[in-house]
Amino acid sequence: MLKSRISQVLELDPHTPSNGRYLIHSLYFDDYKDTSVDTTHSGHSKRFKWRIRYYGDDLSYIVLEKKEKLESRCHKKSCKLTLDEFNSIVDGNVADLVYATNKPLIKELAVDMIANQYKPKVIVDYERIAYVEPITNVRITFDMKISASYELDKFISGDYQNYYVLPSGTNLLEVKFDDILPSHIRRIVESYNFKQTSFSKYYYGRKIIDCYMR
Numbered sequence: 001m002l003k004s005r006i007s008q009v010l011e012l013d014p015h016t017p018s019n020g021r022y023l024i025h026s027l028y029f030d031d032y033k034d035t036s037v038d039t040t041h042s043g044h045s046k047r048f049k050w051r052i053r054y055y056g057d058d059l060s061y062i063v064l065e066k067k068e069k070l071e072s073r074c075h076k077k078s079c080k081l082t083l084d085e086f087n088s089i090v091d092g093n094v095a096d097l098v099y100a101t102n103k104p105l106i107k108e109l110a111v112d113m114i115a116n117q118y119k120p121k122v123i124v125d126y127e128r129i130a131y132v133e134p135i136t137n138v139r140i141t142f143d144m145k146i147s148a149s150y151e152l153d154k155f156i157s158g159d160y161q162n163y164y165v166l167p168s169g170t171n172l173l174e175v176k177f178d179d180i181l182p183s184h185i186r187r188i189v190e191s192y193n194f195k196q197t198s199f200s201k202y203y204y205g206r207k208i209i210d211c212y213m214r
Contacts, residue, residue: 002173003129005188006140010131013139017056021129021144027052027090027155028124028202029109032117040203046070049202050109050118052086052155059156062086064105074176079105089113090120090155123149124205125162126172136182140189143172148205150213163212165204172199 016022029050030036039047048068054061065078081089085106088097094110101107112118126146132139151160166172175181175189 002188002192003142006131006185009185009188010133010138010140013130013132015055016130021127023056023125023127025054025155025158026124026201027120027152028122028205029113029118030121031112034121034206035116037203037206040200043198049200050112051202052081052089057158059083064089064109066105066108077105079103081106086156090152092119120152120155122202122205122209123152123155123160124165124201125149126201133182133185136180137178138181138185139174139176140185141172141174141176143174143201146172146201146204148209150209163208165201165208172201 012020028036029052036047036049038044046069048066051065051067053063053065062081062083063078064081065076068075068077085097085101088094089106089109092113094113097110098107098114101110109118124146125148127144129142129144130139131141146165147162148165149160149162154160173189173194175185
């Protein structure tokens with residue numbers, strides 16, 4: 001019902017495939033102390049996560065992202081990776097990248113991997129339906145079939161075992177905006193009396209995998 005109403009006032013993300021949703025694959029990193037897990041669990045107001053992401057089976061667009069969060073505000077930095085850059089990062093061969101790359105974000109990750117032993121920890125997959133309002137930069141997403149895997153070496157091939165993070169039929173709604181959420185959109189979302197909560201796909205992915213591997 002909500003999706004039907006939202007579609008009347010927002011348009012589908014222009015990158016949406018013909019089936020109306022796209023599949024997101026994310027490879028998350030953490031340091032030797034699992035700082036990203038701990039800061040999320042404790043609700044630390046300032047935290048960040050490293051991840052590498054691609055969409056569907058399109059390996060021509062692999063992107064490195066650093067997602068930073070302060071209270072309820074998020075900021076994301078990203079840059080495109082070549083397959084060689086991706087392989088160097090996941091294999092831990094980043095010393096040369098510090099000097100060879102002209103991409104500041106890759107350099108920043110490489111330094112973190114060397115200094116704080118960041119490395120891949122979990123794969124998180126999900127299907128997304130995204131609606132956007134480009135004038136006010138509002139983005140509403142429905143994330144479904146959120147799952148996690150520890151078969152990290154199969155991230156590119158996609159041939160890995162997944163474990164669902166949420167109960168069947170339970171989805172994640174995110175409402176993203178800069179400063180103001182237009183009142184007509186706010187009224188639609190608030191009319192359903194949803195409970196607002198924090199939700200980290202990385203954190204819950206790690207939790208569900210830990211349960212299966214005990």
